[in-house]
Amino acid sequence: MTTYNKLEQALASAKSLEADFRTFSLDTEDQQAKQMFSQLATNLANSVQALQARLNFVGGEEPQYVQQSMGMEQQQK
16 A cells, blocks of 8 residues: 555545544534534644645655556446
């Protein structure tokens, strides 16, 4: 597995966790928990941006990884 693929997986996981925290924040009545989940989601949103930037950089530096990744996606469909 390439670094690009690992970054893609990390990005997808971070986005999923961010969405979960936002949902938890909306689902709870406890204001302290709501604030905690909201802050965690915000922190993850920052991490998502950083991971996306790194993924874009790696994709620009090593375009063959992007092509390989896209090829794997086509095979999985």
